[in-house]
Amino acid sequence: MGTPLLNQGATAKLQYELIGDDGDYIPARTLRHWRSVFRIESEKLWKIAIPIAITTLCQFGLNSLTNIFVGHVGDLELSSFSIATGVINMFSFGFMLGMGSAIETLCGQAFGAGQLHMLGIYMQRSWIVLGTTCIFIMPIYIFATPILKLTGQEDDIADLAGEVAILTIPQLFSLAINFPTQKFLQAQSKVNVLALIGFGNLIIHCGLLWLFVFVFRWGTTGAAIAFDITSWTAALAQVIYIIMWCKDGWTGLSPAAFRDIWPFVRLSFSSAVMFCLEVWYMMSINLLTGNLDNAVIAVGSLTICSNINGWEGMVFIAISAAISVRVSNELGLGRPRATKYSVYVTVFQSLLIGLLCMIIIILMKNHIATIFTNSKEMQEAVSKLAYLLGVTMILNTVQPVISGVAVGGGWQSLVAYINLGSYYAFGLPLGYLVGYKAKFGVQGLWGGMIIGMILQTVLLLVVLYKTNWIKEVEETSSRMEHWGGQKIKNKTSQNYV
Template identity: 65%
Template sequence: MESPLMGNGAGDATCLSSPESAELHPAPSLVLVPEDEDGDYPAVRTFDDAKSIFWLESSRLWAIAGPIAFNILCNYGINSFTNIFVGHIGDVELSAVAISLSVIANFSFGFLLGMGSALETLCGQAYGAGQISMLGVYMQRSWLILFVTCFFISPLYMFATPILKLLGQEADIAELAGTFTIQVIPQMFSLAINFPTQKFLQSQSKVGIMAWIGLAALILHIVMLYFFIEVFGWGTAGAAAAYNISAWGIALAQVVYIVGWCKDAWTGLSRLAFHDLWPFARLSVASAVMICLEIWYFMTIIVLTGHLADPVIAVGSLSICMNVNGWEGMMFIGINAAISVRVSNELGSAHPRAAKYSVIITICQSFCIGVLLMSIIMVTRNHFAVIFTDSHEMQRAVAHLAYLLGITMVLNSVQPGVAVGGGWQAVVAYINLFCYYVVGLPLGFLLGYKTHLGVEGIWIGMICGTTLQTLILVLMIYKTNWNKEVEQASERMKSWGGQSWGEDEASQEEKMAHSMVMVSFEPRE
């Protein structure tokens, strides 16, 4: 049955700039008259309606996206400036640290980020439904699960050198990369605290503090890199030390803010955090697979490049391009996190039209930003590599790949971030698996090794997989029944949320476990 929020005609509200209201208001306004008490957006019937909703939603979106994107860019800047400082030590050091951060560290980063992203669905919809007290419980469960996951990932760090050699990396690069990887194990454990606290704050739109923490950490990191590498001469070991200190500084600063200034959502440690860890882990793994398949895809491209002739230049040039692409990617992760917050909050509040319009407006704006960034890359293609390396040969190799970098940036910009907010993790995981690993990687291998296109061929294959994934996600959003998404979010919150905390605890926990399975594996029509 169609939601009354959607309306069919006479009951729909209009903007103040409509013809009827113009007689009463000679100067048209962009302020919307709410359709009903619930505050959903009115249906778009005129250009003025569209313009009003565009500006209103844009202000709401960027109030969240701006600080989140800035925080993520600062966090990514810690990685990027680590590469920049190490790159001026030498080409081997640049390739080794790039391999460590792009392959081993990205493996754990992707998996832990994905597991932490389960909170975007649960916390966002719980906050929209007014069940704020549950946010702290969800975050504590995520802490526990991510910490345990870190112990399982640790062997990957400890045996990085033989793993990289097995994957075909040159011995000198693998040895140095393995040493650096062991030195940054503390950074991995910081992510078990960092990601859940980020999602906790994002779901409530408390994102300003995240931006300030990110900026302080980035400045501190650059200062430490300068002293540890340039002044003290500690080389890659100094880079690892700065990396660990900055990562833990971010994680602990966010926890301090939550404990001290989020009294409504943080009510202290709760024994409920230890209940139903397995169902919660299943939801976390579903989120992790969805995100990891994309992050590991780029990681695999770096590994394949290591098998080409002259791997130092091949890996180094591609790593620089991936680093620049990562800056853009981190910004769009911020935008996607914001739209995930908007969608989950609106679904939790039973506003289907607001969720739908949020997605449409975000995709349009993101595409424009992607085109602008591509233009900047093309104009500066012969010069931007100077930031990362003093090697003229490496700079020429990067310039040769610039046009592929520009295309990738546009594709990244239009990948919608609504999947997490709507609880579609499992479906998108299958889409990513097919597009990236059935289409993109085999095609890249074929073009890179069988047609002698080298790095270009591998990257072209990657672009084909990304294009297919983007088209499928856009089609999926186009065909989404937002009324049904509201109904599913409502059922999810009834089971998860504390609307019946007076019930027998075993019965309540049983409902919560059932809802976990539903969120993770329920097929969408």
């Protein structure tokens, strides 16, 4: 059986000094005690986060590499492929990732509770739910061309993008296998294998692109086929690893996977809504900016800022996944104080990273755009947005961490409501008023939406502060019983502060 990370990493002496008879931390009363907790939790966090960061960067690299190869075919091909992968595929990717987060909650808590036999059942149940979801999403791929034309895309771009979308339908279905297997392995902190598979897959993808696009001259068709092959290669490699080397969590196909499908769908859908509300909020600013005066400069400068912010986002996707594993494992173990301390340490470190990123952006505000463009007008526009970019980068360090805590604790529905109110009832209308009515342009639009992000972050921090972690352990125990596991034994004193 695998060992949760509470018993790994830091020195035995520190473990002996800081952990009580119940296996949880003793209350931290002194600065020396807090430093020790910080050291232990940092070690546990980054042991998970670094391999996941490598995995996400490799996945990000698949799209970048594909666009680079297609860009050498022609401008029309590049625009069409970018639309197909950046709009159609990204929509499905975000929704499927959210749907797959239900298993992240359940597997992490089951692993922490030592109920490894449930992990394989949860994964199979997620395969069923996500596979069915793909069938409902597939019409978007089939009718991509008329959908894109309705949004105002030129006919040539929409026609070719629609062809690419249809060719990448196999990649959509690979996500139904890929995400559950990823969450299955992450819950057990078996993340090094994910990094190895991701890196190997990136190399394979580069070879296939060279063969199909340059040697066979298949153009966008070859790029789409390479995308399908490498997506399924990663998914099947993860499945093979699980079947061959995860004997505790994988006990074979089970009819129990078909039980409680509808409650599992509700939990999955709540996760998907939570993720999509976040992703669509930032996508909406791009759509609104396209209707401003001097739209070329406005959209271009915002795109450059979004690209820079996206690279930082890859790191915090990894941190989000890591804290989700930590929270779900510790709740499953019945250790509320360890859960609380891991969250506090992660939020603190994330804020420090965000502040560092903001300082770098502000110091380099007159130069950051030179990587992307030689246009002086565009560089000046980006420089004016640098302060907003810096604030956004700070907010984007805290928000993914709290989302990870939400997934680990099973709070997806609560976070979805907070996102809906902060983003769409407040931030988006405010950005529209400041950007359009007050005529502050892209700065007003983005600034108003940042206020919505600040409101969301404050509300989520209040939720964290008010959380009763003993109650969360009890709810985790009830959740385990409800989903087919056993009750968690919690020996922690009620005076656990």
